[in-house]
Amino acid sequence: MTVSSPPVKLEKPPQNYLNWAFGIKSWLLTTDHKRIAILYLITVTLFFALGGLAASLVRFELITPQGDLMSADNYNKSFTLHGMLMVFFFLIPGIPAVMGNFLIPLMIGAKDLAFPRLNLASWYVFMVGGLFTMTVIVVGGVDTGWTFYTPYSSTYSNGAVILAALGIFAAGFASIFTAINFVVTIHKMRAPGLTWFRLPLFVWAHYATSIIILLGTPVLAITILMVGIERMFKIGIFDPALGGDPLLFQHLFWFYSHPAVYIMVLPSMGVISELITAFTRRRIFGYKAIALSSLAIALLGFLVWGHHMFVSGQSVYAGLVFSAITFMVAIPSAIKVFNWTATLFKGTISFTTPMLYALGFIGLFTIGGLTGLFLGAAAVDVHVTDTYFVVAHFHYVMVGATIMAYMGAIHFWWPKITGKLYNEGWGISSAIIIFVGFNLTFMPQFIMGYLGMPRRYYAYPDEFQIYHIASSAGAAILAFGYVLPLFYLLYSLFFGPKAGDNPWNAKGLEWTTASPPPHENFEETPIVTEEAYAYPVPQKAEVTSGA
Amino acid sequence: MTTEQHSTTHHVMPVRTYLIVFALLMVLLAATIGVAFLHLGPFNRIVALTIALAKAGLIMTYFMHLRYSSKLALVFAGMGFFWLVIMLLIGMGDYIARGTIPGTF
Numbered sequence: 001m002t003v004s005s006p007p008v009k010l011e012k013p014p015q016n017y018l019n020w021a022f023g024i025k026s027w028l029l030t031t032d033h034k035r036i037a038i039l040y041l042i043t044v045t046l047f048f049a050l051g052g053l054a055a056s057l058v059r060f061e062l063i064t065p066q067g068d069l070m071s072a073d074n075y076n077k078s079f080t081l082h083g084m085l086m087v088f089f090f091l092i093p094g095i096p097a098v099m100g101n102f103l104i105p106l107m108i109g110a111k112d113l114a115f116p117r118l119n120l121a122s123w124y125v126f127m128v129g130g131l132f133t134m135t136v137i138v139v140g141g142v143d144t145g146w147t148f149y150t151p152y153s154s155t156y157s158n159g160a161v162i163l164a165a166l167g168i169f170a171a172g173f174a175s176i177f178t179a180i181n182f183v184v185t186i187h188k189m190r191a192p193g194l195t196w197f198r199l200p201l202f203v204w205a206h207y208a209t210s211i212i213i214l215l216g217t218p219v220l221a222i223t224i225l226m227v228g229i230e231r232m233f234k235i236g237i238f239d240p241a242l243g244g245d246p247l248l249f250q251h252l253f254w255f256y257s258h259p260a261v262y263i264m265v266l267p268s269m270g271v272i273s274e275l276i277t278a279f280t281r282r283r284i285f286g287y288k289a290i291a292l293s294s295l296a297i298a299l300l301g302f303l304v305w306g307h308h309m310f311v312s313g314q315s316v317y318a319g320l321v322f323s324a325i326t327f328m329v330a331i332p333s334a335i336k337v338f339n340w341t342a343t344l345f346k347g348t349i350s351f352t353t354p355m356l357y358a359l360g361f362i363g364l365f366t367i368g369g370l371t372g373l374f375l376g377a378a379a380v381d382v383h384v385t386d387t388y389f390v391v392a393h394f395h396y397v398m399v400g401a402t403i404m405a406y407m408g409a410i411h412f413w414w415p416k417i418t419g420k421l422y423n424e425g426w427g428i429s430s431a432i433i434i435f436v437g438f439n440l441t442f443m444p445q446f447i448m449g450y451l452g453m454p455r456r457y458y459a460y461p462d463e464f465q466i467y468h469i470a471s472s473a474g475a476a477i478l479a480f481g482y483v484l485p486l487f488y489l490l491y492s493l494f495f496g497p498k499a500g501d502n503p504w505n506a507k508g509l510e511w512t513t514a515s516p517p518p519h520e521n522f523e524e525t526p527i528v529t530e531e532a533y534a535y536p537v538p539q540k541a542e543v544t545s546g547a
Numbered sequence: 548m549t550t551e552q553h554s555t556t557h558h559v560m561p562v563r564t565y566l567i568v569f570a571l572l573m574v575l576l577a578a579t580i581g582v583a584f585l586h587l588g589p590f591n592r593i594v595a596l597t598i599a600l601a602k603a604g605l606i607m608t609y610f611m612h613l614r615y616s617s618k619l620a621l622v623f624a625g626m627g628f629f630w631l632v633i634m635l636l637i638g639m640g641d642y643i644a645r646g647t648i649p650g651t652f
């Protein structure tokens with residue numbers, strides 16, 4: 001974008017956001033969105049590791065039909081911790097707070113987010129939430145499951161429910177802060193010429209996500225607070241003995257938690273749109289349809305929560321309506337999948353690490369989405385409610401899709417974030433290992449769930465053992481696949497070759513600035529004159545004579 | 548739309564306005580408590596909810612400065628309200644229709 005005279009540049013060492021200031025204080029008190037993204041990256045990686053550890057305890061216990069590795073109580077605490085950490089401390093903040101934070105200002109040609117201090121505050125509030133959750137582990141854990149269903153959570157459970165609730169409350173506010181920042185930034189700080197329909201789809205997806213966060217998260221925060229209030233002061237809200245209604249909790253909880261799936265998946269979809277265009281070297285097929293389907297998901301996602309309550313005692317009429325709207329919400333997701341595959345058609349596809357993750361995303365998300373339709377059909381749902389079928393379904397959607405996109409994003413923008421290139425060979429192997437491990441872990445869960453294996457049990461009939469062994473073996477492969485990138489990415493940080501500004505030869509404003517970007521992102525504000533993904537239209541098959 | 552375009556200027560409200568609104572809120576609070584002692588049947592709930600709405604309205608217009616905000620901020624505030632309506636309306640759908648088919652939930 002900027003034309004600079006080369007000789008002058010050689011004089012001073014390149015200043016970027018990493019070497020712009022030094023010392024721990026320059027990181028902990030930074031208001032630079034790029035540094036805050038790095039802070040988030042480190043912390044969500046730690047929470048992911050802890051959540052993964054809890055998952056491996058669960059998978060170890062389930063290798064044998066008897067409950068032999070740990071007590072039933074500890075098993076309950078393990079899967080609760082796994083769910084809480086993964087959902088609220090990894091999947092929800094993962095892509096927005098790390099990749100969104102880093103990329104949105106770069107993608108729209110801004111110097112920073114609209115409220116840099118609010119951005120830092122978000123990380124601190126997140127850390128407070130994390131601290132509460134760590135304290136929960138120290139004081140003996142919580143056994144309600146990540147869903148905190150009443151009246152068990154508000155009356156009977158003797159775990160550290162209130163502490164856990166506070167942790168989630170805080171983490172929720174951290175994401176609200178991030179969402180406010182994104183909405184205002186996208187509205188107010190776009191570079192000249194960057195109209196709404198020229199925005200990268202990553203930005204559209206984060207805009208829709210932010211709206212969901214803003215409108216949904218307060219409901220979760222209040223609901224979880226009400227559980228605490230009922231527990232402490234015996235004020236009847238959910239407990240029938242006190243005049244409350246336990247189903248009210250499920251209504252309020254799922255009013256947030258179904259859209260929360262889209263908080264995880266929409267940013268992932270944004271990532272996939274970027275990856276697919278970059279590695280097929282084509283304009284995206286159906287730009288407007290993809291952009292607007294994000295908004296459609298944001299709205300429709302709020303109308304389907306009752307599909308989690310088909311067997312709860314909810315009115316059958318309400319169930320009917322929720323089931324019908326659930327089928328509708330599949331449409332905008334399908335629009336995206338079809339548009340991505342249409343983009344692949346006749347594209348010049350290169351199978352790089354990020355692209356493998358993107359293709360993996362499409363596969364896993366499609367399986368997860370379609371099994372969601374099974375569950376949205378009330379009659380089938382009655383059969384498989386609270387079985388491993390549900391567990392497998394939501395892991396495909398939330399984990400399979402989101403982690404594929406997260407890993408794809410980390411690899412795609414790693415050269416931009418660090419200025420270094422990682423080793424493609426290692427990258428490709430880890431992508432394949434993760435894909436294989438994931439399917440081996442969760443495919444058997446569909447089968448045993450359909451056969452009747454209930455979720456959240458630490459002992460089970462012998463006939464299910466073969467599936468559990470396959471699943472645990474898959475989890476081991478998956479864990480290996482997750483650990484691998486940690487090594488080669490860190491290695492590249494110190495010994496990797498320099499990346500250059502645009503190693504993928506990709507479109508997008510973030511690739512027009514230096515790698516790593518300077519503190520103020522751009523030397524001068526870029527002026528946008530073209531659509532997003534303006535890759536050259538491929539020529540008609542031409543006869544080329546050698547090189 | 549560019550960075551320079553700042554549609555909202557800071558509107559400074561006099562402290563007096565805040566105090567008047569605060570006093571109004573206190574009056575409404577007293578009314579809520581007072582009405583709780585009257586026995587109006589189903590109207591108790593209607594009156595209490597109306598007062599609550601009035602309070603929320605006052606807080607949003609004055610304390611949250613919506614009266615002097617840009618149209619965009621109004622749209623977002625309106626969206627928040629609309630989503631609340633979605634939650635209550637669809638949620639009530641369950642409560643109204645529960646147990647209407649004998650032998651089912």
Ligand SMILES: [Cu+2]
Nearest residue numbers: 258305307308
């Ligand atoms: Cu749902």
